[in-house]
Amino acid sequence: KSYEHILTSSPAPGVGLVTLNRPKALNALCSPLILELNDALLAFDADPDIRAIVLTGSDRAFAAGADIKEMKDKTYVDAYKNRFIENWGVLASLRKPIIAAVSGYALGGGCEIALSTDIILASPTAKFGQPEIAIGTIPGGGGSQRLLKTIGKSRTMELVLTGRQFSAHEAERWGIVSKVVREGDGEVVREAIEMAGVIASKSQLAVQAAKEAVNAALDQSLSEGLKTERRLFYGTFATSDQKEGMGAFAEKRQPNFTHS
């Protein structure tokens, strides 16, 4: 399918790639781009041949934020009535794992989109930030909430109140980014596709259960989360893939998962 502001492909078996492609505006996230992004993500989530997704931008910008020119004259009434940015939540509702491969600017809504994915890989050039305070507003795509869960109150307050950018290495040290990859154009997306390929080689049912279990820790109390994890764990015993995986171990061979 062809889109105006994004590109989609399947660069490796089981892997779907979405590339934000609005270079003149540093991938500013205008409403038509978000509609296309949601359409592509939901299509990959529903596609039985795709088991892991990578989301990336360009070497210069993952995304420089929501489109300021589009928001400039927006009224409260328009934002409220038309549920402005509510549809940004699609990303966090996917069942399949999604990896953000971040190079260059990931600011404002761009940072929030990255924080809504499951794993962030960053190029050494990545520059994160929630700079909304500098234009008279605040994060609206989850930045204030998701940052706090990962990096704590003091750092979140500092970043959201000053709007300063933070580096790939700071993000890695704080646990936002799982790895800063080697320098080089395209390196971060190559590594992300490789990681997605590893995930896609596992049982899809187990992968999705694992994602659901980890996410339960963000939303639930420890005792509820432990119960959720245990139920999902029990659930894997109803799959052929658990029989195949443990059978293959016992027989000292590689498993052949059928995602059933």
Ligand code: HXC
């Ligand atoms: C609209 C944007 C944009 C944005 C960049 N551009 N960011 N357009 N919305 N968020 C456009 C510029 O207007 C310019 O277009 C072109 O992209 C290149 O940008 P330059 O500023 O010329 O590049 P540079 O000098 O290299 O500076 C890069 C930059 C700067 C530091 C990233 O562009 C910048 O500060 N952008 C805004 C970052 C920001 O505040 N983001 C948060 C937005 S609020 P022209 O046509 O002039 O060449 C937000 C709210 C989220 O995200 C809440 C909702 C979920």
